[in-house]
Amino acid sequence: MAVEIRNYLEGFADRDAALKALLTVDESVFGEDFTDEEISSPAFGVVDDDRTFLAWDGDRPVGMSANFTLDVSVPGGTVPTAGVTFIGVLPTHRRRGVMSAMLDRLHQDGLQRGEPIAALWAAEPTIYPRFGYGVASKMLRLSIPRSFGTISGAPSDASIVLRMVDPADDFEATSEIYNAVRAGRSGMPAVDERWHARHVWDPASKRDGSGRLHTVLAESDAGVRGFLRYSVKPDWTSAHSDGTLNVQRMMATDAAAYAELWRFAINFDLMSKVGWWNAPSDDPIQVWLDQPRHATRQLEDQMYVRLLDLPRAVAARTYSAEVDVVIEVSDRHIPANAGRWRLTAGPRGATAERSTASADLNLDIRTLGAAYLGGPAIEEHAAAGWVTENTPGSVTALGLAFRTATAPHCPFVF
Ligand SMILES: CC(C)(COP(=O)(O)OP(=O)(O)OC[C@H]1O[C@@H](n2cnc3c(N)ncnc32)[C@H](O)[C@@H]1OP(=O)(O)O)[C@@H](O)C(=O)NCCC(=O)NCCS
Structure with a gap:
């Protein structure tokens, strides 16, 4: 029987039921499990109903795919972007062209909306180059041992004060910084309140042993100059504490504020290292570290871009x-x-x-x-x-x- 691609809402009583069907496919594909409460959480508020699809074999959903509506920074401005996501096909229906058909649909969807490019994060990097995607950005997977974390040459500014805020309330302050940084760095999608809610959605079930998310702002009389969002993962050996401070996001509008946030992260009591799985590949910490070779730095492919x-x-x-x-x-x-x-x-x-x-x-x-x-x-x-x-x-x-x-x-x- 031919597989048919339809809008994911078709055949369901409401959005929650359609989302549940989509996430049932997701569970079979990626092994992620979502409770009903999680399904109605802000994590899925960014799902664009008009741009989300299920592939049906008769009366069974066998594949999923979607475009997010993104606006990505590029040199000189921003570009409307089809943010390809949720690509998955049930193990029973693989290698018979279901994903190829879904990608064609997503590309047509992007073209019809006047989006000149598509972009994605690849769970499986081998797949997308054959569809015209190139690795457009790279990220650093960083781990810095606290014992080798001195940055004695980094700028400092005694007027900077650090202040903790609840991530749920940090939208205004962090957006100001995010947008300023975005104006000078390409590859950054716009973050509105829906995306912010997704990023600070932090249920205990998804923390993998870490504490909750925290935000710290770097401020002076000039206003907010930077922010760090992080969680700490405690660990203990028989002799000492061995925790990790994991960075979710860190940015600043000037080098002194950025250095102040790095000092905060590196010198955090009871932690033996800072981990940041997605640091910019040109992060200045690499210049500031007195002993850079003790930092583990793995350069990885990050966002893939395709010209539509x-x-x-x-x-x-x-x-x-x-x-x-x-x-x-x-x-x-x-x-x-x-x-x-x-x-x-x-x-x-x-x-x-x-x-x-x-x-x-x-x-x-x-x-x-x-x-x-x-x-x-x-x-x-x-x-x-x-x-x-x-x-x-x-x-x-x-x-x-x-x-x-x-x-x-x-x-x-x-
Ligand atoms: C990846 C996945 C979506 C492919 O779906 P599919 O319907 O089997 O793909 P298709 O039959 O349309 O294959 C399209 C092409 O990609 C290739 N391909 C598909 N899956 C591949 C994989 N995992 N690794 C390498 N190549 C792959 C196929 O060989 C085919 O190549 P060709 O055009 O040169 O013949 C499916 O295997 C899956 O759900 N995997 C687990 C989830 C996943 O990795 N999703 C990607 C997230 S970004």
């Missing part, structure tokens, strides 16, 4: 340098992007127009996705043999244009 509408996507950001090249693009899944484009880009924006001139570069759409937020993907993919340079110097020219001063970073999973 190439000319609109390239026009939606600005570029670090002027470039005028013809690129020949391959795109197996969205043929409208394939072929030859003249890309004229610079600090004021860009255009991509169809061209019959010979191509300076040949590349796949996933390379443009990987470069889109500002990372060094053009050069890296060229070195990896995935970009063909027909005109000498064109890799360097295009790479310089795409790069940004700060590393792209997405502060949360969606």
